[in-house]
Amino acid sequence: MAQAHESHTGRIWKVFIILSIITIVEVLFGIFKPKSLYFNNFMGMTLLNWLFIILTIVKAYYITWAFMHMEGENKWLRRSVVWTVVFLILYLCFIILIEGAYVFDIYKTGHIKWNF
Amino acid sequence: MGATVISNEHALDGGPGPLGATYGKLMMWFFILSDALTFSGFLASYGFSRFKYIETWPIADEVFNHFPFAHGVNAPMYYVALMTFILIFSSVTMVLAVDAGHHMKKNKVAVYMALTIVGGFIFLGSQAWEWKNFIKGEYGAVETKGGSILQFVKKGADGEYERVALADFALTLPEDREQLNRNNGFWFMSEATIPSHSINEVVQGFKADESILVRTEIITAEKEKTVLSREESLKRLAETKYVVEGANLVRNEYGSKLFANFFFFITGFHGFHVFTGVMINIIIFFNILLGTYEKRKSYEMVEKVGLYWHFVDLVWVFVFTFFYLV
Numbered sequence: 513m514a515q516a517h518e519s520h521t522g523r524i525w526k527v528f529i530i531l532s533i534i535t536i537v538e539v540l541f542g543i544f545k546p547k548s549l550y551f552n553n554f555m556g557m558t559l560l561n562w563l564f565i566i567l568t569i570v571k572a573y574y575i576t577w578a579f580m581h582m583e584g585e586n587k588w589l590r591r592s593v594v595w596t597v598v599f600l601i602l603y604l605c606f607i608i609l610i611e612g613a614y615v616f617d618i619y620k621t622g623h624i625k626w627n628f
Numbered sequence: 629m630g631a632t633v634i635s636n637e638h639a640l641d642g643g644p645g646p647l648g649a650t651y652g653k654l655m656m657w658f659f660i661l662s663d664a665l666t667f668s669g670f671l672a673s674y675g676f677s678r679f680k681y682i683e684t685w686p687i688a689d690e691v692f693n694h695f696p697f698a699h700g701v702n703a704p705m706y707y708v709a710l711m712t713f714i715l716i717f718s719s720v721t722m723v724l725a726v727d728a729g730h731h732m733k734k735n736k737v738a739v740y741m742a743l744t745i746v747g748g749f750i751f752l753g754s755q756a757w758e759w760k761n762f763i764k765g766e767y768g769a770v771e772t773k774g775g776s777i778l779q780f781v782k783k784g785a786d787g788e789y790e791r792v793a794l795a796d797f798a799l800t801l802p803e804d805r806e807q808l809n810r811n812n813g814f815w816f817m818s819e820a821t822i823p824s825h826s827i828n829e830v831v832q833g834f835k836a837d838e839s840i841l842v843r844t845e846i847i848t849a850e851k852e853k854t855v856l857s858r859e860e861s862l863k864r865l866a867e868t869k870y871v872v873e874g875a876n877l878v879r880n881e882y883g884s885k886l887f888a889n890f891f892f893f894i895t896g897f898h899g900f901h902v903f904t905g906v907m908i909n910i911i912i913f914f915n916i917l918l919g920t921y922e923k924r925k926s927y928e929m930v931e932k933v934g935l936y937w938h939f940v941d942l943v944w945v946f947v948f949t950f951f952y953l954v
Contacts, residue, residue: 519727519730519731520723520727521724521727524720524723524724524727525720528716528717528720531716532713532716535709535712535713535716536709538949538953539705539706539709541953542689542704542705542952542953543704543705550851551851556679561953561954564949564953564954565949565954567949568945568946568948568949571945572942572945572946575719575938575941575942575945576938576942578723579719579720579722579723579934579938579941580934580935580938580939580942581726581931585647585648585649586647586648586649588647589647589648589649589654589657592647593657593658593660593661596661597661597664597665597668600665600668601665601668601672604668604669604672605672605675608672608673608675608676609672609675609676609679611676612675612676612677612678612679612680613679613680613682615679615680616679616680616681616682616683619680620683625774626774626775627684627774627775627776627845628772628774628775628776
């Protein structure tokens with residue numbers, strides 16, 4: 513409410529261009545799949561996937577901060593929304609993805625044949 | 629005794645609430661927060677299944693490779709990239725509408741809002757087309773008794789294996805069976821649509837054409853699906869049970885059964901959000917035309933639906949990454 517009512521159109525178009533460029537870069541990487549990124553792993557995932565995830569988070573940052581105007585909100589409104597989401601999702605991914613990899617191992621080394 | 633004085637000054641405009649925002653905006657933020665966690669639950673369980681079936685999961689580029697008016701062209705990613713642009717652009721028009729609202733420019737807000745609605749409809753149409761391709765399928769496959777999917781390939785002119793559709797090699801044998809419908813045969817009984825070829829027709833067709841090989845779900849070190857030799861192919865084909873064409877919630881021709889289920893649930897849930905977003909946008913659009921916010925001297929409602937609309941865009945960014953890129 514307290515924000516000044518000057519026009520933000522310049523910034524909006526700038527953010528649009530940034531988001532477009534990131535999307536184009538993602539698609540190019542997705543089509544060409546450079547071997548050095550595609551066949552090297554870091555923490556159970558290819559470097560290419562890490563790159564995609566980082567670029568996605570950058571995009572999410574711009575959408576939330578510029579389009580949803582989070583940058584203009586009260587500091588604690590921002591934190592109560594962003595921190596809640598970020599920490600819960602990190603925890604969820606940590607616990608669920610490790611479980612998924614564990615189940616894979618069990619199926620792979622176990623005696624019961626599945627999906628044959 | 630000091631009486632508590634309750635002011636009704638802000639009874640209808642919702643503000644000022646805590647944290648320097650109006651109650652309406654605050655609640656929209658916390659709704660978005662909970663909705664974001666719902667989507668994270670979906671995407672995390674997708675990740676779980678991905679890791680669980682890490683060696684057999686379908687390769688997205690081979691599934692989503694259609695582009696309108698480009699039949700038979702292998703065009704992975706372009707179509708979803710286009711959909712992403714449509715949604716990002718409708719986000720831009722939305723934020724421009726919010727910006728015009730701050731300056732109380734009624735006509736500008738209306739125009740940008742209309743553009744946002746058009747963008748939403750185009751996105752929904754694109755998604756419908758994507759679903760149609762996914763459900764219809766392109767090549768067809770067979771399923772073994774153990775639940776794994778076998779697809780068919782042939783060595784192309786460039787030495788690479790290319791997919792072969794069932795219709796290209798399956799024989800037509802005199803064994804057609806009538807589809808059981810509710811209006812013939814037993815009363816009120818029906819069955820799932822019979823595939824266009826029977827298992828026997830596919831296997832006999834395979835035996836007749838020496839150039840065709842079976843491709844399994846297993847992903848090799850080169851990150852491609854395994855192609856079996858002719859003898860192994862015949863051995864695997866001996867234990868097949870179903871002909872699978874396209875996709876439904878039970879089985880799909882792309883591979884892992886969960887793959888289609890997650891596709892339908894995640895993109896469907898997102899599409900449902902886009903649909904509700906468009907509907908809310910339309911209501912707000914008419915309110916703008918009627919001058920409701922002009923009378924209220926505040927276009928905050930536009931800002932609040934804007935938050936929802938951007939959130940839908942935000943979710944798509946993640947769906948795009950985890951379904952089509954990763």
